[in-house]
Amino acid sequence: MSIFLNAHAENLENVLWNNSKLKSSFDYDLLLDNFSSKNGDDFHIKISSSDIVKGIGFSILSDEYDLKDLIDLSKFPIFDTELKSVQGSVTPVTNFIESKNAFFNIYIGTGINRISNSSSKSIVMLPIALTHKNANCVHNGLMIFSIQESLISSLIFQISSETCAYFKFNFVSVQDSIYKFINKKVSNPLKSEINIENLSDISNIYDFYKIPNNSFADSEYFDKKNLTTYGLIFNDLHYSSGCMTRNGKYPLCNEMLLPSYSLAKSIAGSFTFAILEDKDKSFGQTPVSIIPECDSKSWKNVNFNHLSDMTSGHYIRRLNDYDESSITHTKFIFDAETHNEKIEIACNDFPYKTKPGKRFVYRTSDTYILGTGFNAYLKSKNGLSDYFNDILIELHQDLGLSNASMHSLRTFDETAQAYTGWGMYLLQSDLKKIHDFMHSVRIENDKLSYLHEALNPNKKNSIPAIKKYDIFYNNGFWSRKISASRLGCDEDIWIPFMSGFGGITFAFFPNGMSYYYFSDGYKYYWDNALMASHKIKSFCK
Known part of the structure; x- marks a missing residue:
């Protein structure tokens, strides 16, 4: 059965319990309205997706390499997993799962288990992603099901975003679940909890620091439909855009899987x-x-x-x-x-x-x-x-x-x-921890000297890479030389950064800040972000 994507969906629980058919994909901005603040009961279950499909929608948006002939998305790939829920946090025993699909594997992150806002049932929502078996593309979405006593509803799978420059699609399906309750009281709970980081909305930076609007990946150089997330990190603050999808903001942004590429x-x-x-x-x-x-x-x-x-x-x-x-x-x-x-x-x-x-x-x-x-x-x-x-x-x-x-x-x-x-x-929380590590190594030179040198590029240790843009390379890191006149400094400033295929940048500024964006529109532009950071705190030595 085909369904129409990107419209308002039927009541979530009715679809999960087969009381109504799925007629559309779900709007992420409205999805959390179904969840109360009360945690669902703890559980430990084995659960599998069935090949019995009760509703499906699939549309390819971009396919540069004609991959459509290689994939089978007549259903969400069949997989088995084991889940433990403790105090409302649902954790898979294994995050990366080898699926029976020839093209895709599956990632499941840590999700939530809450009592429904409209019934006594609990609703479980997990971050899920389709990853390519032999490539770094990630297609992100959600897996949702409901529990009533010892019964588990059908499973909803929805993919509404990706970080994959050459292959983009929307997918939603309702499939039967196959499950077994191992224990209602969880023994040996997994240590992993949902990643909760104190994130601030990056839009707050503009008024607070009086910098020009659209200084980051919200600028005219980026098409919003190609953005996954972007942010600025400094001190203990992590300013984030949240995670964008075609169906609204991703409700579990801290758990959205990000590909490294290069x-x-x-x-x-x-x-x-x-x-x-x-x-x-x-x-x-x-x-x-x-x-x-x-x-x-x-x-x-x-x-x-x-x-x-x-x-x-x-x-x-x-x-x-x-x-x-x-x-x-x-x-x-x-x-x-x-x-x-x-x-x-x-x-x-x-x-x-x-x-x-x-x-x-x-x-x-x-x-x-x-x-x-x-x-x-x-x-x-x-x-x-x-x-x-x-x-x-x-x-x-x-x-x-x-x-x-x-x-x-x-x-x-x-x-x-x-x-x-x-x-x-x-994950997004990793970026803050890598930021802390990078700036610590950048300043201290008593250990990891190889990395210290990479994070302190200069004309003596760096190799010309793209001369037109004053871009260099050394010890596995890129760097840019920014002219002293442009910044109003007494000398040129060098900025080390990582770069990834399709439009990914993670730059480490000399003022102790870091800027990142994950996108897939082949855009590598962060001049505005560089100047905004310099205005907040000078790069000059």
């Missing part, structure tokens, strides 16, 4: 590099030939520093983004699914052209080689074999990052190599 080069790549170099000062000089597939004459003088700087000397053409967008590299990203396939392309299909360390050529496959090198190095030193699990996750735990940040896309084989240059995930 932010992973700085997080998985540079964070790990810094930790390992702190323990071994010669780590950066480790030859790439430690990797058997790269043990050849052309890689003889290339080391880990060169890979991190994108100066391996291997490339097809030096033109900006040529290698990254090439047919060969597209095959590496999307078609090569095993480690053997990926590393063979990365090591052998980009010819040696110039002395390593001399020229910047951006290419994700070099960061994949770096991640492979991390594992080879660890194995040679102490028998460890997975840098992501053995090194990076420990840091993320120390920083208090979310479970989402501790997952990576990996190759589909026994090696299960973490992608390193892409394929990670974050």
